[in-house]
Amino acid sequence: MSDVGSTSTAGGPLLEVTDLVKHFPIKSGLLIDREVDQVRAVDGISFSVNKGETLGLVGESGSGKSTACRAVLQLLKPTSGSVKFEGQEIAGLSRRELRPLRREMQMIFQDPYASLNPRKRVGQIVGDQLKIQKVASGKALRTRVEELLERVGLSPEHYNRFPHEFSGGQRQRIGIARALALGPKLVFCDEPVSALDVSIQAQIVNLLDDLQDEMGLTYVFVAHDIGVVRHISDRIAVMNHGKIVETGEADQVCEHPRDAYTKKLLAAVPIPDPRESRARRERAGTTG
Amino acid sequence: MSATPETAPAPSGAGAGPLLAVENLRVGFATEDGRVQAVDGVNFELEPGEVLAIVGESGSGKSVTAQTIIGLTRSPNSHIEGSVRLSGDELTTKSERELQKVRGSKIAMIFQDPMTSLNPVYTVGKQIVEAIRAHDSSIGRSSAREQAVELLGAVGIPDAERRVNDYPHEFSGGMRQRAMIAMGLALEPSVLIADEPTTALDVTIQAQILHLIQDLNRSRGLATILITHDLGVVAEVADRVLVMYGGKVVEQGTLDDIFYDPQHPYTWGLLGSLTRLDQPRPHRLPQISGAPPSLLNLPKGCAFRPRCPHEFGKCKEVPGLDPRLPEDPNHRDRCWLEPEQKRKLREIEGRIGLEEPT
Ligand SMILES: Nc1ncnc2c1ncn2[C@@H]1O[C@H](COP(=O)(O)OP(=O)(O)OP(=O)(O)O)[C@@H](O)[C@H]1O
Numbered sequence A: 001m002s003d004v005g006s007t008s009t010a011g012g013p014l015l016e017v018t019d020l021v022k023h024f025p026i027k028s029g030l031l032i033d034r035e036v037d038q039v040r041a042v043d044g045i046s047f048s049v050n051k052g053e054t055l056g057l058v059g060e061s062g063s064g065k066s067t068a069c070r071a072v073l074q075l076l077k078p079t080s081g082s083v084k085f086e087g088q089e090i091a092g093l094s095r096r097e098l099r100p101l102r103r104e105m106q107m108i109f110q111d112p113y114a115s116l117n118p119r120k121r122v123g124q125i126v127g128d129q130l131k132i133q134k135v136a137s138g139k140a141l142r143t144r145v146e147e148l149l150e151r152v153g154l155s156p157e158h159y160n161r162f163p164h165e166f167s168g169g170q171r172q173r174i175g176i177a178r179a180l181a182l183g184p185k186l187v188f189c190d191e192p193v194s195a196l197d198v199s200i201q202a203q204i205v206n207l208l209d210d211l212q213d214e215m216g217l218t219y220v221f222v223a224h225d226i227g228v229v230r231h232i233s234d235r236i237a238v239m240n241h242g243k244i245v246e247t248g249e250a251d252q253v254c255e256h257p258r259d260a261y262t263k264k265l266l267a268a269v270p271i272p273d274p275r276e277s278r279a280r281r282e283r284a285g286t287t288g
Numbered sequence B: 001m002s003a004t005p006e007t008a009p010a011p012s013g014a015g016a017g018p019l020l021a022v023e024n025l026r027v028g029f030a031t032e033d034g035r036v037q038a039v040d041g042v043n044f045e046l047e048p049g050e051v052l053a054i055v056g057e058s059g060s061g062k063s064v065t066a067q068t069i070i071g072l073t074r075s076p077n078s079h080i081e082g083s084v085r086l087s088g089d090e091l092t093t094k095s096e097r098e099l100q101k102v103r104g105s106k107i108a109m110i111f112q113d114p115m116t117s118l119n120p121v122y123t124v125g126k127q128i129v130e131a132i133r134a135h136d137s138s139i140g141r142s143s144a145r146e147q148a149v150e151l152l153g154a155v156g157i158p159d160a161e162r163r164v165n166d167y168p169h170e171f172s173g174g175m176r177q178r179a180m181i182a183m184g185l186a187l188e189p190s191v192l193i194a195d196e197p198t199t200a201l202d203v204t205i206q207a208q209i210l211h212l213i214q215d216l217n218r219s220r221g222l223a224t225i226l227i228t229h230d231l232g233v234v235a236e237v238a239d240r241v242l243v244m245y246g247g248k249v250v251e252q253g254t255l256d257d258i259f260y261d262p263q264h265p266y267t268w269g270l271l272g273s274l275t276r277l278d279q280p281r282p283h284r285l286p287q288i289s290g291a292p293p294s295l296l297n298l299p300k301g302c303a304f305r306p307r308c309p310h311e312f313g314k315c316k317e318v319p320g321l322d323p324r325l326p327e328d329p330n331h332r333d334r335c336w337l338e339p340e341q342k343r344k345l346r347e348i349e350g351r352i353g354l355e356e357p358t
């Protein structure tokens, strides 16, 4: 199902994933753990992402979206398969070998509450990687962090505050600032707006859009709200049971889905229009 | 729209009056930083078979409203006023023991966060079995287990027979939420309070859950309070809607009132920021600027004022939740603008929305 980018650029794709597999063992037994079976969380997926592009990833809960992101990023060790970033194989690299790549690839998490260390100040959270990777220190570090805070719509005065002093939307902005600190090329956004209020969701989606334009970012964007995914994505890949069942242009996939599972998924999206949704229910009721 | 579906049985509490009546509910908390008026005057009635949706941003008081109905906000630092009657029976004055009985049988609540409500050290199956047997101790362990498998299947857990033995951490986020819903339904309640039950779910499961709730509404006359911030979900299942902002109801009406004749600029903003698959995508999502207010420091006058592009002099006074449309006394809102102005201002490029302040 590999779909080499329709908007492909000269240098080839930024990310190329081929036959990626991640299985989790199912253990049983009271005293001795025996492996009895496997959860095929990601079961041989292939896709590519071009520079500056957004690839949306949709699918039911448990279909393997988060596992796929983590396995691509090598936060989980893939069972098998290849992950090429700028042409270089990264599957199977050691922690140390991966370190420089952490600057290029980052992740924004779903839960803006759980993903920030409550005991650290905002400045530390955002600046930690800059320090660890020895990109900046001292006054330059502080200036850089303050710039980042401003860029994501917070204020430099927030530098010394703790995460619990912020709303969900603001925490997500902190998470975004942290992800962008090292100037990554590729950012995985795993349900970045699902935990946020509708009005704040729109703000964050617009922010991610603006940052992409300004910094030439490439996104892999996971969300269960297909409307949001379609809004932000150039292409969409649909996952079901650990496999990609359809990939295509965002509008194409949403308006003319080819795969039966994609059709089912789209049919379940609520229409925020009572008359339309009543009409759809009646159509569904009369046809079967 | 508030009419009861024909199939719904009569309310069990014999006498006339609604199944659930909430009157002038106010809930305040004393906190270190001062007093928080989390809920400030909520009124509604609920009939069997009806779905009332409460929408609004986080911190607007939705969960506290729901939790107070079943007595879960009682604590030394809380102050509760107003009345909650279930089939005429006042709940706010009941003892904790009496309330537990109500919670175990008549009103079920599904919580927002499935991880905090599932116990990580017991299997999902065991927890549902316990819920079933706590509700009806005459049910044996093995038939309770069968019911648990059935319920898990009904809420869309694949391979339920096997996964009933999983621990919560072995479920994906969506599966944990479904397990919670299964537990709530095990009680066969007459009122279901569902606090963001589908927020963490993907659309197919969400649709299944909503249809499940709808089926129960029709077949058993289950009355539902559905708390959500997803207006798509509201459009699919609700009969009536309360829009909350800063602890107050800012607009209240039928489903069609809220979607086709919304009176409050906050409601316009919510409707405008929706993505729609059945329409071309706009270049930018229209957004409501700013953030929800802190209850410790509510703006004077209309609470939406700092975010409202249409505010004017009069907005410094608190608008009441009044019927402002002469033809429709049940459609109420808290905005000082004239209905004529509202109809003009909410129209943006042929759609309802909130203009972005420049
Ligand atoms: N550490 C683990 N051990 C065992 N099974 C796991 C583990 N992590 C994930 N799984 C299983 O892998 C499958 C895919 O999970 P994953 O979290 O990737 O789903 P998802 O598509 O992100 O779902 P959601 O939309 O609910 O977040 C599920 O069946 C899940 O139960």
Ligand SMILES: Nc1ncnc2c1ncn2[C@@H]1O[C@H](COP(=O)(O)OP(=O)(O)O)[C@@H](O)[C@H]1O
Binding pocket: B029, B030, B031, B036, B038, B056, B057, B058, B059, B060, B061, B062, B063, B064, B065, B295
């Ligand atoms: N036990 C409590 N003590 C103090 N404040 C509380 C308590 N519970 C809720 N609140 C506050 O009440 C307000 C409304 O909360 P809630 O009803 O949970 O909002 P939501 O609309 O998101 O469900 C929030 O400002 C919250 O911080």
Ligand code: SF4
Binding pocket: B264, B265, B266, B302, B303, B304, B305, B308, B309, B310, B311, B312, B314, B315, B319, B334, B335, B336, B337
């Ligand atoms: S009362 Fe004034 S500030 Fe409040 S919503 Fe209406 S116009 Fe806006």
Ligand SMILES: [Mg+2]
Binding pocket: A065, A066, A067
């Ligand atoms: Mg996930």
Ligand SMILES: [Mg+2]
Binding pocket: B058, B059, B062, B063, B064, B112, B195
């Ligand atoms: Mg809540």
